Amino acid sequence: MVDLAVCVGGLALANPVMPASGTFAEGLEQVVRLERLGAFVTKTITSELRAGNPTPRVAETAGGMLNSIGIPSKGVPAFLEHTLPFWRRWKVPLVVSISAPTAQGFAELAAALDLPGVAAIEANISCPNIEADGHAFAMDPAATLDVVRRLRDATRLPLWAKLTPNTGAIAAIARAAEEGGADAVVVANTVLGMAVDTETFRPRLGNVMGGLSGPAIKPIVLRMVHQCHKAVSIPVIGCGGIATPEDAVEYMLAGASAVQVGTATFLQPTAMTDIIDGLDAWCRRRGIACIADLTGAMRGDDDVLLAGAAS
Amino acid sequence: MPALAAAAEPAAAADLLAPVIANDWVNDEYKHLVLEAGAPACLAGAGQFFHLLCPATGADQPFFRRPMSTYRADPEAGRVEFLYKVTGRGTRGLATLRPGDRLRMLGPLGVGFSLDAAWRNIVVLGRGVGLATLAPLAAMAARQGVGVTAILSARSLAHVMSVSAFNEMGARTIVVTDTDGSSAPCRVETLLRGLIAAGRADAFFTCGSNRLLELMQRLGAEHGIPGQVALEQQMACGLGMCFCCVRPFREGGREVHKRVCWDGPVFPIEEAMGW
Ligand SMILES: Cc1cc2nc3c(=O)[nH]c(=O)nc-3n(C[C@H](O)[C@H](O)[C@H](O)COP(=O)(O)OP(=O)(O)OC[C@H]3O[C@@H](n4cnc5c(N)ncnc54)[C@H](O)[C@@H]3O)c2cc1C
Ligand SMILES: Cc1cc2nc3c(=O)[nH]c(=O)nc-3n(C[C@H](O)[C@H](O)[C@H](O)COP(=O)(O)O)c2cc1C
Ligand code: FES
Numbered sequence: 001m002v003d004l005a006v007c008v009g010g011l012a013l014a015n016p017v018m019p020a021s022g023t024f025a026e027g028l029e030q031v032v033r034l035e036r037l038g039a040f041v042t043k044t045i046t047s048e049l050r051a052g053n054p055t056p057r058v059a060e061t062a063g064g065m066l067n068s069i070g071i072p073s074k075g076v077p078a079f080l081e082h083t084l085p086f087w088r089r090w091k092v093p094l095v096v097s098i099s100a101p102t103a104q105g106f107a108e109l110a111a112a113l114d115l116p117g118v119a120a121i122e123a124n125i126s127c128p129n130i131e132a133d134g135h136a137f138a139m140d141p142a143a144t145l146d147v148v149r150r151l152r153d154a155t156r157l158p159l160w161a162k163l164t165p166n167t168g169a170i171a172a173i174a175r176a177a178e179e180g181g182a183d184a185v186v187v188a189n190t191v192l193g194m195a196v197d198t199e200t201f202r203p204r205l206g207n208v209m210g211g212l213s214g215p216a217i218k219p220i221v222l223r224m225v226h227q228c229h230k231a232v233s234i235p236v237i238g239c240g241g242i243a244t245p246e247d248a249v250e251y252m253l254a255g256a257s258a259v260q261v262g263t264a265t266f267l268q269p270t271a272m273t274d275i276i277d278g279l280d281a282w283c284r285r286r287g288i289a290c291i292a293d294l295t296g297a298m299r300g301d302d303d304v305l306l307a308g309a310a311s
Numbered sequence: 312m313p314a315l316a317a318a319a320e321p322a323a324a325a326d327l328l329a330p331v332i333a334n335d336w337v338n339d340e341y342k343h344l345v346l347e348a349g350a351p352a353c354l355a356g357a358g359q360f361f362h363l364l365c366p367a368t369g370a371d372q373p374f375f376r377r378p379m380s381t382y383r384a385d386p387e388a389g390r391v392e393f394l395y396k397v398t399g400r401g402t403r404g405l406a407t408l409r410p411g412d413r414l415r416m417l418g419p420l421g422v423g424f425s426l427d428a429a430w431r432n433i434v435v436l437g438r439g440v441g442l443a444t445l446a447p448l449a450a451m452a453a454r455q456g457v458g459v460t461a462i463l464s465a466r467s468l469a470h471v472m473s474v475s476a477f478n479e480m481g482a483r484t485i486v487v488t489d490t491d492g493s494s495a496p497c498r499v500e501t502l503l504r505g506l507i508a509a510g511r512a513d514a515f516f517t518c519g520s521n522r523l524l525e526l527m528q529r530l531g532a533e534h535g536i537p538g539q540v541a542l543e544q545q546m547a548c549g550l551g552m553c554f555c556c557v558r559p560f561r562e563g564g565r566e567v568h569k570r571v572c573w574d575g576p577v578f579p580i581e582e583a584m585g586w
Contacts, residue, residue: 027550027573030324031417043554051568057555058547060374065547069554072568214374266548267364267376269326269417 002283003290004276006038008235008258009184010158011093011120013038016291017248017276020239020262021097021124021162022069026086031269036276038258040087044097044124046073047109054206059195064216064241065263066193068207071099076112084117093119095160103137103147107154114155121157123147123182126164126189138164138189141176148180160237162186163228165217170224171231178232186237186260187225191217214263215241222254229255229296243271245278252294323351324550326417332390334408338469340396342406343382346414348391355384355391357447358423358541358577362549363393364415368407371400378546378572380444381419383476391416394443394472420549421576424448424539426455430513433457434506435482436499436527438464441519442473444541444576446480448516453480460511462487462502464494464523496522503530514538521585528580538580544571559584 004015018039019028025043028034052072059066079096087094096118100106110121125137125147137143138161148161161177163170165188174185190211195204203209221240228236238256242248243264251259264271283291329346337343352361362376383392397406408414426433433452437445442463452459459482465471467490477484485502487493506512507530515527515538524540531538544556551573559566560582569575 023548023552025550025552027548027552030550031326052554052557055555055557056545057557058375058545058553062372063374065374067547067553067555072554072557266553267374269548269550 002280002288003292004280004283006258006292008237009120009160009182011039011095013093013258015276015279016252016256016258017272017279018095018258018260019265019272020260021122023262023265028265028269032273035090035092036273037092038276039093039095039119040090041095041122041260042083042087042097044071044073044099045076045079045083045109046071046099047076047105047112048101049073049075056204056206057210059204059210061193061195061212062216064212064214065266066195066205066210066212067190068205068210070207076109080115084115088117095120095122097122097124097162099124103143103150106147107150110151110155110157110159114157118157120160120183121151121155122160122162122186123151124162124189126162126166136164136166138162138173139167141169141172144173144176145180148177148182152181158183160184160186162189164189165221165224165240166192171227174228174232174236178234182234184235184237184257185228185232186239187228187256188221188240191220213241215243217241218247222251225251225256226254226298226301235295242275243268245275245282248275248279249282249294252291253296253298255296255298257292257295324418324420325351326415327352328413328415329391331408331410331412331414333410334406337394337472340470341472342395342397344393344395344405344408344414346391346393346416347389348416349389350386352391352416352418353384353386353389355381355419356423357381357451358444358539359419359421360549360572360576361391361393361416361418362420362546363401363405365401365404366407366412366414368404371403373401373404375401375547376417376549377401377405378543378549380541380576381447382443383447383450384419394440394446396440417549421572422574424451424516424541424577426452426457427514427537430457432511433459433514433516434503434512435459435461435516436464436503436523437461437518438494438520438523439470441517441541442471444518445516446473446476449477449480449482453482458511459483460485460506462499464488464499464520466490496526499523500526500530503527507534507536512536515580516540517580518542524580524583525585528583531580539577540580540583541577542571542575542583546572548572558586
C-alpha cells in the first residue's frame with residue numbers, strides 16, 4: 001500500500017495531484033471522478049467584472065500552446081452563488097485562485113473569501129496578461145513581498161503565491177513570498193510568448209502576446225522549481241508541462257511537494273487521474289512506501305554542480 | 312419564441328478508443344469516417360460534437376484535439392460517423408486513418424438541436440461542412456414526424472454532400488449552387504419566402520454560412536419564426552473549462568460571451584452575431 005498523501009502549505013492532501021488554475025471546471029465531472037483529485041483549484045477570479053481578451057485566444061505551437069484567455073470574471077457574487085456551492089459538494093479541499101490590479105485589491109478579495117468550503121487561497125500574482133506589457137507583481141521581489149504581506153494580514157486561510165516564470169530572479173521572488181508569509185509557492189504560471197501567421201502576417205493570438213504552456217516549458221519550470229526548493233523552506237508546488245506520472249515524479253525529485261496539471265487535461269481529460277494511478281504504480285515498482293519522500297530526493301544536486309551547469 | 316420542449320437528457324460524455332470501420336473520400340475535399348462506438352457515443356444527439364485526438368503524421372503534429380459534429384449516431388449498430396473537410400494538419404491526420412486503426416474521441420459534447428412539439432414543418436439551410444451538422448437534425452425530425460425542407464448550398468454539384476442522406480430521411484431537398492447562381496442569398500430568400508407562404512416554415516435551422524445565418528435571422532424576425540444555429544469556434548478543452556471558444560451573443564439587449572463547446576454549439580438563432 002503506497003501512501004500518496006502529502007502536506008502542502010497548511011493543507012493535507014490525499015495525493016499530490018491537482019488541477020492548474022484556468023484549466024479546470026465543472027465540465028470535467030463528465031469524464032473524471034473528481035473525488036480522486038488531491039485538491040480542486042478554481043479559475044482565477046477577480047472582484048471586477050472582466051470580459052477577457054479578443055479571439056483567437058489560443059494557438060498551437062510545437063509541444064505546447066499559447067493562450068491569451070485573460071481573466072474573464074463574473075465577480076464575487078457569481079462565484080458565491082454558483083462556483084462555490086458546486087465545489088462544496090465534494091470533500092476535496094477547494095483552493096480559490098484570486099487576482100487583483102492592486103495589493104489592496106488582493107487583500108480585500110482574500111478577506112471576502114474566508115468562507116466555509118474555501119480551504120486555501122492561491123494568489124495569482126503572476127498572470128502575464130492582466131497588466132500592460134505582461135508586467136505582474138511576481139516579476140519584482142519588493143512588489144511580491146508587499147502584496148503577500150497584505151494578503152497575509154487579510155486572511156487566516158492557507159496562502160499560496162503563484163509565481164511567474166517571466167523573471168530572472170525566481171529564487172529571490174520565492175524568498176520574498178516566504179518572507180511575506182506565504183504557506184507555499186506555486187511554480188509557475190505560463191511563459192510569455194507569441195506566434196505570427198506567415199500567410200496573413202497577423203499575430204496568431206487576438207491579444208498578440210500570450211502564455212506558453214504544455215510540455216514545451218517543462219525543463220524551464222522544472223529548473224525553477226529546483227531553484228525555489230533550494231531557496232525557501234515552505235513547500236513548492238510544481239506546475240508546467242506535466243502530462244505523465246514520470247513528469248510528476250521528476251518535479252517531486254527536483255523539489256516539488258505536489259504538482260498541478262493544466263494543458264495535459266485539454267488533450268487527455270483523464271490526465272490527472274491517470275497520473276495518480278501511474279504514481280501509485282511507479283511507487284510500487286520502486287518500492288517507495290511514501291510519496292512525500294520523493295520531494296527533493298534528486299541526487300548530486302549540490303551548489304557546485306549548479307554553478308557548473310550555468311556556465 | 313415558444314418555449315422549447317425539454318431536449319432529451321443529454322448523454323454523459325466518455326473518452327474512448329474507437330476502431331475505424333471506414334474512412335472514404337466522398338469528393339475531392341471531404342471524407343466520411345465511420346467508427347465502432349458503443350454508448351454513450353452512439354447516443355449522441357443531433358448537433359452534439361466529439362473532440363477527436365487526430366493522429367500525428369510526419370510534418371503534421373496537431374497539439375489540440377479537433378471538434379467534429381456528429382454526422383450520424385446509430386445506437387443499434389453501435390456506430391458514430393463524421394463527414395469532414397480535409398483542411399489542415401488535424402484533418403490531414405484524420406484522413407490517414409484506415410479500417411482497423413483506432414481513434415481517441417471524447418463525447419458526445421455540447422448542447423444540440425431541439426424540436427418544439429408545436430412545430431410541424433421546419434426548414435434546414437446549410438452550406439459546406441454545415442450540412443454534416445444538419446443531417447442528424449433531419450433524421451431526428453423524421454423520427455418525430457416533423458416535415459423537413461432541406462436547402463443544401465454548395466460551390467458546385469460535385470460539392471453538395473448528403474443529398475441522398477437527406478432524401479432517405481424523407482426531407483424535401485433543394486440543391487442550390489454557386490455554379491448556376493442559385494445559391495445567391497437573394498435567390499435563397501425567394502425560396503424561403505415561398506416556404507413561409509406555403510406554411511412549411513415553423514422554424515429555421517442553419518449552419519455553415521454567415522450570409523445564410525443573417526438571411527434566416529432577418530426573415531425569422533420579420534415573420535416571427537424561431538430558429539437555431541450551430542456555430543464553430545476554435546477549441547482547446549471542449550469541456551467548458553478554458554474559455555478559448557467564446558463568441559459574442561445578443562442577450563436581452565446586451566452583448567455577452569458564451570462558450571461554443573459548453574453553452575452550444577447550437578444556439579437560438581436570434582442570439583447569434585454574424586462573423
Ligand atoms: C462544434 C464544431 C463542429 C464541427 N463539425 C465539423 C464537421 O462536421 N465537419 C468538418 O469538416 N468540420 C467541422 N468543424 C470544423 C473542424 O473542427 C475544423 O475544420 C478542424 O478543426 C480543422 O483542423 P485542422 O487541423 O485540419 O486545420 P488547421 O487550420 O490546421 O487548424 C488549426 C487550429 O484551428 C482550429 N480550427 C480551424 N478551423 C476551424 C473551424 N472551422 N472551427 C473550429 N476550429 C477550427 C483547429 O481545431 C486547430 O486548433 C467543426 C467545428 C466545430 C467547432
Ligand atoms: C487556457 C489557460 C488558462 C489559464 N488560466 C489561468 C488562470 O486563470 N490563473 C492562473 O493562475 N493560471 C492560469 N493558467 C496557467 C496554468 O494554471 C498553468 O500555470 C500553466 O498552464 C502551466 O501548466 P501546464 O503546462 O500544465 O498547462 C492558464 C493556462 C491555460 C492554458
Ligand atoms: S474549448 Fe475550452 S471552454 Fe470551450
